[in-house]
Structure formats: C-alpha cells, structure tokens
Amino acid sequence: MTLKRPARFGLRAIALGYLGLLLLLPVGLVFEKTFAQGLSSVWAALSTPAAISALWLTLEIAVIAVVANTVFGVVCALVIVRGRGRARWLLDLVIEVPFVISPVIVGLSLILVYGTTGWFGKWLVAHGIAVIFNPLGMILATVFVSLPFVVREVVPVLREVGTEQEEAAATLGASRLQTFLRITLPSIRWGLVYGIVLTTARALGEFGAVIVVSGNISGQTQTLPLLVDTRFYNFDSTGAYTAGALLAAISIFVLVIMTMTAPDRRRL
Amino acid sequence: MATGYLSLIVLLPIAAVVASAFSGGMSASWSAATSPVALSALKLTLISAALVTVINAVMGTLIAWVLVRDSFPGQRIIDAVVDLPFALPTIVAGLTLVALYGPDSPLHINLAYTGTAVFMALLFVTLPFVVRSVQPVLHALDTEMEEAAVSLGASSATTFRRIILPNLLPSILSGTALAFARAVGEYGSVVLLASNIPFKSQVMSVFIFGEVENGSAHAAAAASVLLLVISLAVLLAIRGSARLARGRR
Numbered sequence: 001m002t003l004k005r006p007a008r009f010g011l012r013a014i015a016l017g018y019l020g021l022l023l024l025l026p027v028g029l030v031f032e033k034t035f036a037q038g039l040s041s042v043w044a045a046l047s048t049p050a051a052i053s054a055l056w057l058t059l060e061i062a063v064i065a066v067v068a069n070t071v072f073g074v075v076c077a078l079v080i081v082r083g084r085g086r087a088r089w090l091l092d093l094v095i096e097v098p099f100v101i102s103p104v105i106v107g108l109s110l111i112l113v114y115g116t117t118g119w120f121g122k123w124l125v126a127h128g129i130a131v132i133f134n135p136l137g138m139i140l141a142t143v144f145v146s147l148p149f150v151v152r153e154v155v156p157v158l159r160e161v162g163t164e165q166e167e168a169a170a171t172l173g174a175s176r177l178q179t180f181l182r183i184t185l186p187s188i189r190w191g192l193v194y195g196i197v198l199t200t201a202r203a204l205g206e207f208g209a210v211i212v213v214s215g216n217i218s219g220q221t222q223t224l225p226l227l228v229d230t231r232f233y234n235f236d237s238t239g240a241y242t243a244g245a246l247l248a249a250i251s252i253f254v255l256v257i258m259t260m261t262a263p264d265r266r267r268l
Numbered sequence: 269m270a271t272g273y274l275s276l277i278v279l280l281p282i283a284a285v286v287a288s289a290f291s292g293g294m295s296a297s298w299s300a301a302t303s304p305v306a307l308s309a310l311k312l313t314l315i316s317a318a319l320v321t322v323i324n325a326v327m328g329t330l331i332a333w334v335l336v337r338d339s340f341p342g343q344r345i346i347d348a349v350v351d352l353p354f355a356l357p358t359i360v361a362g363l364t365l366v367a368l369y370g371p372d373s374p375l376h377i378n379l380a381y382t383g384t385a386v387f388m389a390l391l392f393v394t395l396p397f398v399v400r401s402v403q404p405v406l407h408a409l410d411t412e413m414e415e416a417a418v419s420l421g422a423s424s425a426t427t428f429r430r431i432i433l434p435n436l437l438p439s440i441l442s443g444t445a446l447a448f449a450r451a452v453g454e455y456g457s458v459v460l461l462a463s464n465i466p467f468k469s470q471v472m473s474v475f476i477f478g479e480v481e482n483g484s485a486h487a488a489a490a491a492s493v494l495l496l497v498i499s500l501a502v503l504l505a506i507r508g509s510a511r512l513a514r515g516r517r
Contacts, residue, residue, distance in 0.1 A: 003424055008338060015334035016346065018327055022392060023352050026364035029374070033367055076270040087271060097278055099446065100503065102453025104473045105492040108480050109281030112288050112489065119284055144277055198354070205357025208455035208473065212480055225359040225456070232363070232460060244363040251355040258355065259348040 027248060034245040037238045045242035050218045051227060054243075057135065058223040061210075062203040065142040069199050073150025074192065078184075080151070081158040098147050106144050107212020110137055133215035138223070141209035146202040153195030154188050161187045193261045201254045205247060288489035300479070300487035301494050305466045309475040312383055314498065316471070317451035320390040324447045325440055328398025335399070336406045350400070353393050358456025361392050365461045381469050385462040393457050394447040401443030402436055409435055434513070441510035445503050452499040 003011070034042060045051065079085070080092050098106070113119050114131035124131060131137040165187070169179045185192075207225040214221045216230060224247050231240035289297065300306065335347050353361065365388055369379040379385040409432070417427045455473040462469040464478060472495050479488035 003337075007424065011330060012334050012338050012340060015327075015331045019331065019346065019349060019395075022395065023349060026368040026392070027352065027356070029367040030360070030364050072270065072273050076274070079270045091271060091274065094274055094278060097282070100449045100453070100499065101282070102455060102473045102476070102492070102495065104455050104477045104480070105285060105453070105496070106281070108476065108485065108488050108492060109285045111480065112284035112485060113281050115485075117485075140277070144281070147274075147277060201355045205360070207357060207359040208477075212477065225357050228359045228363060229460070232366075240363060241367070244360045247357050247360050251352075251357065251360070255348060255351055255355040258351055259344075 030241055030248055031245050033237075033241045041238055042242050045239040046246060050222065051243060053219045054222050054224045054227040055246075057221070058204060058225075061135065061139050061142050061223065062200060064139050065146050065203040066196060066199050068143050069147050070150055070192070070196055072147070073154060073195060073199075074188075076151045077154035077158055077188075080155055082163070095148050095151050098145050103145055103206065103208025104212060106209040107141055110140055110144075110209075110213050114140070132213050133217075133221060135221060137213035138210050138221065141213050142203050142206050145206050145209050146199045149198040149202065150192065150195035153191045153198070157188045157191035158184075190261060194258070197254060197258050197261060201251060201258070204250060204254075285489045285492050288486055289493040291486065297484070297486035297490040300484060301490035305470070306472075306475055306491055308467045309470045309472045310494070310498075312386060312470070313452055313472040313495070316383065316386045316390055317448055319387060320394055320451050321444045321448040323391065324394055324398045325444045328395070328443060328447075329402050329436065329440055331399045332402035332406055336403060350396050353395050358393065358454070359460070361457040362389065362460035365389055365392065365457065369461060380461055381463050381465050383462070383469055386458050386469060386471055389457040389461060390451040390454055393454055394451050397447040397450065398440060398443035401439045401446070405436060405439040438510045438514040441506055441513060445506040445510070448506065449499055449503055452495065
C-alpha cells in the first residue's frame with residue numbers, strides 16, 4: 001500500500017514529533033542543565049569521592065552481573081532449545097518473570113530471603129555473611145533484573161541455526177566442548193553480543209531493586225543511579241544533573257553499540 | 269544447572285514474598301494492603317498503565333509504520349533513538365522529566381506531585397515495546413495482499429483495517445502486554461517527579477517501597493502479591509487474545 005504524499009508526510013511528522021517531544025527534548029535538556037553550570041562545576045560534581053566510588057561500584061556490580069548472566073544465559077538457552085527435559089516450557093516461562101515483576105518487589109523478595117529476619121538470615125548472621133545493605137545484595141538484585149536478556153536474544157538464533165553443523169562436527173569426532181566452541185558459539189555470536197549489551201545497559205542503570213537492598217551509604221553502597229537520587233533529594237540539582245548526564249552518556253554509548261550489533265530488525 | 273541458578277536467583281525470592289504475604293499476622297498485612305491508601309495507589313497504577321498501553325498500541329504501530337514503510341534521511345538514527353528508553357537508566361528518565369515538567373519547567377508545565385507525572389513517566393519508559401514487536405512483522409509482511417486490495421478499489425483506510433491490521437494484531441498485542449507489565453511495576457522514572465503523595469500521585473511500587481522502608485515487610489509482601497496477581501491476569505488475557513488473533517489469521 002503506497003500512501004499519498006500528504007498522508008505519508010503527515011504520519012512521518014506525527015512519529016518524529018512524538019519521538020522528539022517525548023524522548024529527545026527531555027534527554028537533551030538534562031545535558032543542557034548540566035553544562036549550563038559551566039565545565040568547572042561539572043568536573044567538581046564528578047570528582048567528589050562519593051561520585052568516584054559510586055562509578056566504580058556501579059561498574060563492578062555490572063561486570064559481575066553481566067558475566068554471571070552471560071554464562072547462565074547461554075546454558076539456559078541451550079537447555080530450552082536443545083534439551084529434552086519436561087521442564088523446558090517451565091524454564092521458558094520463568095525466564096520472563098524478571099520482566100514482569102516490579103523492581104521494588106525484587107528488592108523486597110531479597111530482604112525476605114537474605115535479611116536478618118529472612119529465611120537464611122540466622123545462618124548468614126552466624127557465618128558472618130552480610131547480604132542486605134551490602135554490595136552482595138546489590139549484585140543479587142542486579143543479576144535478578146538483568147537475567148532474561150541474553151536468554152531471550154540467544155534462543156531464537158539457536159532455533160534458527162539448527163543442529164546440522166553440530167551433528168556433523170560430532171560425527172567427525174569433535175568433543176562436545178570443541179563442537180560448542182567451534183560451531184555453536186560462532187553461530188550465536190551476534191545474538192549473544194546484543195544480549196550482553198542489553199544486560200549491561202540494565203545492570204548499569206538499575207535503581208528500584210538496588211535501592212531497596214543497598215542502604216544507600218555514600219562511598220560504600222551507593223551506585224551512580226542512587227547518587228543521582230540522593231543528590232536530587234539533597235537539593236543539589238547541579239550534582240544530580242551531572243551524575244545523570246554521566247549515566248546518560250554511558251547509555252548513549254551503549255545505544256550506539258546496540259545499533260551496530262542489533263540483529264537486522266527489518267527481518268524476522 | 270540452569271534450573272538451579274534460576275531457582276536460586278528468581279524462584280526462591282518470589283516464594284519468600286508469597287510466603288511472607290500469607291504468614292503470621294495475615295489479617296494485619298492484608299488490611300494494610302487493601303487500605304484506602306493502597307487501593308488508591310493500585311487504582312492510579314492500573315489506570316495509568318492501561319491508558320499508556322492504549323496510547324502505545326496506536327503510536328507504536330504508527331512509528332513502526334514510519335520506520336518500515338517510509339524512507340527519509342536520518343531514518344536509521346531515528347530507529348536507534350527508539351531504543352533510548354531501554355538504554356537510559358530509569359532514574360535518569362525520571363530526572364529528564366523533572367527537567368522538562370518540574371517546578372522550573374522551560375515549557376511552564378509543572379506536573380510535580382501529580383498523577384499526570386506518573387502518566388508521562390510511563391509513556392517515556394514503555395515507548396519501545398510495541399514498536400519493536402511490530403517492526404519485524406511489518407517488514408516481513410507481503411505487500412501482495414495489500415496491492416490486490418488496492419487494485420480492487422479499496423481505499424487506504426479500508427486496506428489498513430481489513431488487510432494490514434489483522435496481520436499486525438498479534439504483534440501489537442504482545443508488545444502492549446510487555447508495555448503494560450513494565451508500566452505496572454515501574455518505580456525509578458516515576459518517583460522523582462510524581463513523588464509519593466497518597467491518594468494523588470502514589471503508585472503501587474512507591475507504596476510497596478514505603479512499606480518496606482517502614483519495616484512492614486509483611487504488608488509490603490501482601491501488596492506485592494495483590495499487584496502481581498492483577499498484572500499476571502491482565503498479561504494472560506492480552507497474551508490469550510494475541511493467540512486468538514493469530515489463530516484467526
């Protein structure tokens with residue numbers, strides 16, 4: 001169906017106007033507010049000990065969550081696509097749970113399991129392991145919310161490539177590890193990379209689940225998103241906008257990688 | 269191994285929420301979860317989420333159409349921009365909304381502490397879902413049927429309604445299901461601008477957060493279970509109708 005010119009331009013104008021007003025204008029404004037204060041105050045807000053420690057903690061948690069969910073994601077996708085067990089459909093369903101559940105509920109659930117009065121509370125206290133209000137709890141929260149991305153990107157790719165090449169490799173005497181490294185991994189790499197990028201974006205920016213379990217102690221359990229929130233409520237709007245702009249810059253960088261690695265969306 | 273990891277990370281914590289909601293002092297926690305404040309938060313959450321979902325169904329399909337069937341300079345960049353809400357941390361999304369609709373709004377629109385702020389935040393974070401689920405289907409859609417309809421004298425509107433829409437409907441519905449689920453649970457982007465004014469701008473996730481902060485974990489768990497059951501019911505209903513639409517095609 002080819003639309004007449006006015007209709008085509010009309011739809012284009014609506015789509016671009018909507019995206020511009022809803023997305024680009026507000027995001028641009030954050031950068032404007034940040035740099036309106038001058039570069040020196042931007043630097044001052046980014047170089048405080050709290051900001052530096054928040055940046056490092058954010059990166060550390062993200063790296064751990066991404067590694068854990070990448071390994072799990074590939075194994076889980078293999079089980080869902082190639083496995084024969086009866087629980088496969090259940091696995092497929094449970095994978096979606098972190099997308100459906102509120103981040104605040106994720107945080108609450110971790111408190112109920114690992115908090116001092118939680119299911120494992122007594123045991124953890126007795127063994128001197130602190131989870132809630134400590135980085136360990138923040139890692140668990142981040143792993144929870146960013147869990148589905150790799151699985152969801154790898155499963156369709158695995159389905160599409162089929163098993164022929166793997167079977168051929170096995171027939172020719174390759175071990176299971178060799179088959180995986182030489183055949184399976186290269187054929188899923190783009191789906192895997194896209195999944196990892198999405199996991200990274202979510203892990204760097206998680207707020208709701210992390211704030212519930214973090215205690216938000218500056219210099220200890222404060223990530224960049226929590227720093228934005230804290231500065232905002234302390235009426236340090238320059239500091240909040242600067243930390244926000246740093247996060248936004250990281251996500252725009254992630255977005256660029258996302259665009260370059262995205263499986264061509266024009267095809268199914 | 270996969271099942272073990274999933275059980276430890278996801279299932280065990282959820283089981284703890286459900287157990288806590290139904291454990292000792294059950295009547296107390298449920299009366300907190302169904303108090304007027306909580307019910308008003310629930311109402312605001314569901315109404316905003318439903319409204320945002322409907323707008324997404326229309327605008328998401330329109331944007332997908334413009335990205336697939338139209339062509340103009342800079343289209344690839346616009347295509348990438350659609351992913352911005354997925355890449356941007358929710359707290360930054362909240363901050364952008366404060367910058368635009370806060371007390372010193374350059375547009376002179378002050379939405380701070382209002383239900384409209386909730387609506388705007390949800391509109392921002394849920395934008396990509398329908399676009400991304402409709403886009404590949406629209407691209408794969410054979411244009412032969414449309415051409416046949418047009419050559420038989422159907423208008424653009426009729427062709428869209430009778431040929432294209434039925435083909436896109438399953439993907440529109442599955443995109444809206446994801447958008448709705450996200451909207452119901454959203455916290456980070458909502459909390460800065462809408463804050464937590466009971467009966468006015470407090471959504472369910474903010475209410476639950478408040479209960480956790482007050483040390484009323486049981487009440488928070490009861491409210492969580494209530495929210496989960498409702499959003500699961502809506503999700504299943506949307507998924508079911510997507511399956512129906514697919515079957516009819």
